[in-house]
Amino acid sequence: MSEAATHSATAPVARPELLASLDPLLREWLPRQRWFAGKGRPVTGFTLVSAVELLPPGAKAGLLHLLLRAHQPLTPAQGAAPQPGDCYQLLVGVREALPPRLAPALIGHPDEGPLAGRTVYEALYDPRPAGLLLEALRSRARVGELRFERDMRQEIRGDLVPRLMTAEQSNSSIVYGDTFILKLLRRIVPGTNPDLELPLALSRAGCARVPAPAAWMLADLGGQTSVLGVLQPFVQGASDGWELALRELAKGEDFAGEARALGRATAEVHTALARTLPTVTLGRAQMELLVDGMAGRLEAAAQAVPALRPYAPGLLTAFEALADLAAEGHTWTAQRIHGDLHLGQCLRSPTGQWSLIDFEGEPSKPLAERRMPQPVARDIAGMLRSFDYAAHSVPGAPGDADAPAPLIPGWVDACRAAYCTGYAEAAGVDPRTDPVLLRAYETEKAVYEVLYEARHRPDWLPVPMAAVRRLAASP
Known part of the structure; x- marks a missing residue:
């Protein structure tokens, strides 16, 4: 990593002029990215948290690593208190001009500042910057505020060819030679990120259901450490559970066998987490807080989505029944869980082995909440809902707009039963x-x-609404 290690945060990238030159371009480019969390609200400005040169913007190419806060108008739910704005990780390439192969990566052409007259672009599309990140991880480099660490027990070759995965996701991923995959987090929060914490813990526990981290990328800022990315083995030829389920549905094939195997894999991960990390007991006081949170989120959702309002009283009984059990003295065990489990977070290898990935949890929730012990039923419910989504879907289209029906009658029930078995x-x-x-x-x-669907994918709203009608009527 000698090339990158010799460059740190220097005057050209630390000056306010850098942000001023990029500001108008990023205001247009950032909201168009799939991983940008503040959609629907304009960006009013940026604050530069960190700027590090991984390659100086020389005659041919440069690479800037930026952490910046995007400031946006508050939503009514956020109130009037000042908000710091989400912090995003950007890797900005700098060239005189882009070759045609990098045209989709264009951010723009700064008119002023230290980058005036140059072309700036999303550097992850470019093999050279992507390869530089791998070399930094291999060599455990330290560059400015950036720190690259690795598990020395895993070999990381330096000749692996990188390619950016272009599928829509809430972060960005680079595959290196079908051997490793680097997940770069886009929204950065300080503290221990479960996307690194839990796979490391599972690796120590000997759980083979989660790829063991080979290396990771950190930022040390203001006395706090933030996780920026995690490199893990790439499961070559694997299908994610969502794609596999839709394929089997399209062919009219049964999925119960795969659902059963996936249930075993989920249980093995939960068991290993409970063995490795602390568990807690939830009694009446804790369950009352949990139920109050569920009821509050239902009330807020019903205010935002009028179609939900007629079913709110029936849905509320699900939470009230849980509170009643707690009042009678029932207790539950809580532990660390995946936090956002669905078919798309599972990989099936060509040999039939299921793995769980992406332990970040729901990115919209605070980090402290994502790291709290919770009943395993939360993960299980997420997977059961995912079977329902798959059954009401066909590749590229949502369910029927009025009353979505499964492509194969009984498919959901069979999958649910098999998964729980x-x-x-x-x-x-x-x-x-x-x-x-x-x-x-x-x-x-x-x-x-x-x-979520009402805000982002209105055509898909009938799918969860079908579940809402069923759940509101359940005893």
């Missing part, structure tokens, strides 16, 4: 033996889906 085989406990807890978490997930 597989889970029970590995964990020794069947999630269906606690129907009140499972219904509460399914209801909470469906309410979240309604709000």
